[in-house]
Amino acid sequence: xxxxxxxxxxxxxxxxxxxxxxxxxxxxxxxxxxxxxxxxxxxxxxxxxxxxxxxxxxxxxxxxxxxxxxxxxxxxxxxxxxxxxxxxxxxxxxxxxxxxxxxxxxxxxxxxxxxxxxxxxxxxxxxxxxxxxxxxxxxxxxxxxxxxxxxxxxxxxxxxxxxxxxxxxxxxxxxxxxxxxxxxxxxxxxxxxxxxxxxxxxxxxxxxxxxxxxxxxxxxxxxxxxxxxxxxxxxxxxxxxxxxxxxxxxxxxxxxxxxxxxxxxxxxxxxxxxxxxxxxxxxxxxxxxxxxxxxxxxxxxxxxxxxxxxxxxxxxxxxxxxxxxxxxxxxxxxxxxxxxxxxxxxxxxxxxxxxxxxxxxxxxxxxxxxxxxxxxxxxxxxxxxxxxxxxxxxxxxxxxxxxxxxxxxxxxxxxxxxxxxxxxxxxxxxxxxxxxxxxxxxxxxxxxxxxxxxxxxxxxxxxxxxxxxxx
Numbered sequence: 001x002x003x004x005x006x007x008x009x010x011x012x013x014x015x016x017x018x019x020x021x022x023x024x025x026x027x028x029x030x031x032x033x034x035x036x037x038x039x040x041x042x043x044x045x046x047x048x049x050x051x052x053x054x055x056x057x058x059x060x061x062x063x064x065x066x067x068x069x070x071x072x073x074x075x076x077x078x079x080x081x082x083x084x085x086x087x088x089x090x091x092x093x094x095x096x097x098x099x100x101x102x103x104x105x106x107x108x109x110x111x112x113x114x115x116x117x118x119x120x121x122x123x124x125x126x127x128x129x130x131x132x133x134x135x136x137x138x139x140x141x142x143x144x145x146x147x148x149x150x151x152x153x154x155x156x157x158x159x160x161x162x163x164x165x166x167x168x169x170x171x172x173x174x175x176x177x178x179x180x181x182x183x184x185x186x187x188x189x190x191x192x193x194x195x196x197x198x199x200x201x202x203x204x205x206x207x208x209x210x211x212x213x214x215x216x217x218x219x220x221x222x223x224x225x226x227x228x229x230x231x232x233x234x235x236x237x238x239x240x241x242x243x244x245x246x247x248x249x250x251x252x253x254x255x256x257x258x259x260x261x262x263x264x265x266x267x268x269x270x271x272x273x274x275x276x277x278x279x280x281x282x283x284x285x286x287x288x289x290x291x292x293x294x295x296x297x298x299x300x301x302x303x304x305x306x307x308x309x310x311x312x313x314x315x316x317x318x319x320x321x322x323x324x325x326x327x328x329x330x331x332x333x334x335x336x337x338x339x340x341x342x343x344x345x346x347x348x349x350x351x352x353x354x355x356x357x358x359x360x361x362x363x364x365x366x367x368x369x370x371x372x373x374x375x376x377x378x379x380x381x382x383x384x385x386x387x388x389x390x391x392x393x394x395x396x397x398x399x400x401x402x403x404x405x406x407x408x409x410x411x412x413x414x415x416x417x418x419x420x421x422x423x424x425x426x427x428x429x430x431x432x433x434x435x436x437x438x439x440x441x442x443x444x445x446x447x448x449x450x451x452x453x454x455x456x457x458x459x460x461x462x463x464x465x466x467x468x469x470x471x
Contacts, residue, residue: 012194014191016187016190016191016194017187017188017191019187020183020187020188020191023180023187024184024188026180026184027177027180027181027183027225030176030177030180031177031228031229034169034176034177034229035168038169038170039236040067040068040236040237041067041237042065042067042249043237043242043243043246043249044246045246045249045250045252046250047250048250048253048254049250049251049254050251050254051250051251052251053244053245053247053250053251054247054248056164056244056248057078057081057112057115058074058077058078058080058081058277058278058280059074059078059112059114059155059158060155060159060164061278061282062074062278062280062282063155063159063165063235064159064164064165064241064245064248065245065248065249065281065282066282066283068165068234068235068236068241069234070151070152070155070156071281071283072148072301073281073283073312074151074155074281075118075148075151075292075294076266076280076289076292076294077277077280077285077289078114078118078281079100079118079122079136079292079294080266080269080276080277080280080292081115081274081277082118083100083266083269084273084274084276084277085274086106087103087106087107087108087111087119088100088101088102088106088119088122090133090266090267090269091267092266096291097132097133097134098132098133098265098266098267098291098292099130099131099132099133100122100126100130100131100132100133100136101126101130102119102122102123102126102130104129112158113154113158114150114151114154114155114158117147117151117154121136121138121147121294122136133291133292133293134293136293136294137293138294156235159235159241160235162240163238163240163241164240164241164244165235165236165238166235166236166238167235168234168236169229169230174229177226177229178222178226181225181226182222184221184225185218185219185221185225186215186222188217188218188221189216189217189218189220189221190218192217193217248278249282251278251282252278252282252283252284255275255278255284261276261279261284261285262279262284262285262287263286263287264285264287264288265287265288265291266288266292268288269288276288283311283312286311299315299317299418300316300317301313301314301315302417302425304415304417304427304429306414306415306427306428306429306452307427307429308429311432312432313417313425313427313432313433314433314434315418315425315433315434315436316433316434316435316436317420317423318435318462322397322398322460322461323397323401324401324402324461325438325461325462326437326438326439326462326463327463328463329401329402329403329404329406329458329461330402330406331402332398332399332401332402332405332461333399333401333402333403333406334402335395335398335402336396336397336398336399336400336401336402337395337399339391339394339395339398340392340395340399343388343391343392344395346388347385347388347389347392350385401460401461402461404460405459405461405463408458408459408460409456409457409458409459410456410457410458411454411455411456411457412426412428412457413428413452413453413454413470414426414427414429414452414453414455415429415450415451415453416447416448416449416450416451417434417449419444419447420436422439422440422441422444423436423438423439424436424437424444424447424455424464424467426453426455437462437464438462439464439467443465443466443467444467447467451469452469452470453467453469453470454467454468454469454470455467
């Protein structure tokens with residue numbers, strides 16, 4: 001058994017480290033609570049009506065109807081709105097072929113930044129003022145992403161300017177997170193500064209001015225913590241935004257009742273006027289949107305007509321969780337049981353000695369030249385226990401998922417909407433969000449883009465047993 005002990009300085013450092021861990025857990029809990037409380041939710045739609053929901057542009061109306069997120073359909077919706085306002089024209093030149101024509105004499109004053117961005121894009125692509133609609137893509141993936149980010153930010157800025165949206169993190173929430181984050185940051189920095197060092201062999205600036213060192217390290221740690229909520233920045237509702245969203249949802253329901261509307265082509269803007277633009281922004285004018293491929297095709301958003309009506313489907317591609325996703329249940333169960341047996345034995349064998357060693361480090365004092373070693377061994381012992389516990393839990397999940405999926409299966413029939421890197425996503429018409437399945441090449445044969453297939457898959461691991469085309 002390992003027998004080291006900590007000096008009084010080492011004991012204080014370990015105490016501060018434990019306190020920092022507790023404070024960090026409290027801060028993460030506060031972050032989770034605030035994140036859940038600030039999620040926007042759609043209001044109840046107003047009665048279905050042909051009246052416009054307000055003066056908001058189609059892009060902003062779609063933003064409100066999409067739970068305060070800018071969907072990619074907002075770009076073609078903006079183009080359709082420019083056509084409805086006679087800034088450009090969209091003409092049909094052949095079946096399923098359309099051209100976009102820039103009106104040289106059209107007034108362009110009063111356009112929002114994102115509307116002007118779309119107009120400038122059309123102008124840059126046009127030859128003699130005309131560009132085929134199929135050529136309206138925004139370039140390679142990297143360029144398209146930058147173009148889309150500018151568009152999205154401009155739409156959000158317009159919604160904020162009108163009081164329809166606000167930052168997910170209010171000043172109060174930001175202050176609360178900042179104040180609470182001070183505790184784990186300062187405690188962790190203090191633990192580092194107080195950690196004993198072998199002064200005979202090394203020197204550290206933290207010994208020269210420990211207070212300044214703790215404050216400096218604490219500020220760095222605090223900045224790192226506060227970067228987390230800002231990386232989750234999003235928009236949320238306001239009172240005015242919810243009222244506007246309810247009105248626009250009423251128009252969406254009205255347009256959705258017309259079976260011919262969602263198949264109307266872009267040139268039908270001459271008939272439907274701005275209704276087609278608003279319908280496109282709110283996901284009920286698929287025919288017009290599909291013919292206007294502005295931007296790179298999204299891996300995570302797809303249009304689907306399965307079930308009789310066009311709609312947007314959001315696609316997720318699981319990779320690390322659940323562990324073993326897409327693999328044969330027997331393989332996952334065997335691997336999980338093997339790893340569980342091996343690492344469970346390690347954990348059962350080492351847990352007692354490691355825990356005892358940590359206790360001994362705290363209770364006894366080592367010679368001065370062993371203080372650093374004692375602290376390092378304490379940290380390594382705790383790390384070993386944590387890693388073993390994580391591996392055991394993960395392997396147990398794998399074993400349970402594999403065993404429960406050995407004889408379980410379900411059949412899903414739907415439209416193949418995405419094929420990406422060994423994944424296939426199928427819209428069954430029951431949900432606007434689907435989880436793509438990882439399919440072995442030997443079973444991918446019938447899974448062609450746009451085909452209606454019947455897939456036999458396990459419920460938890462998503463292992464595809466069989467794929468066949470539906471009659």
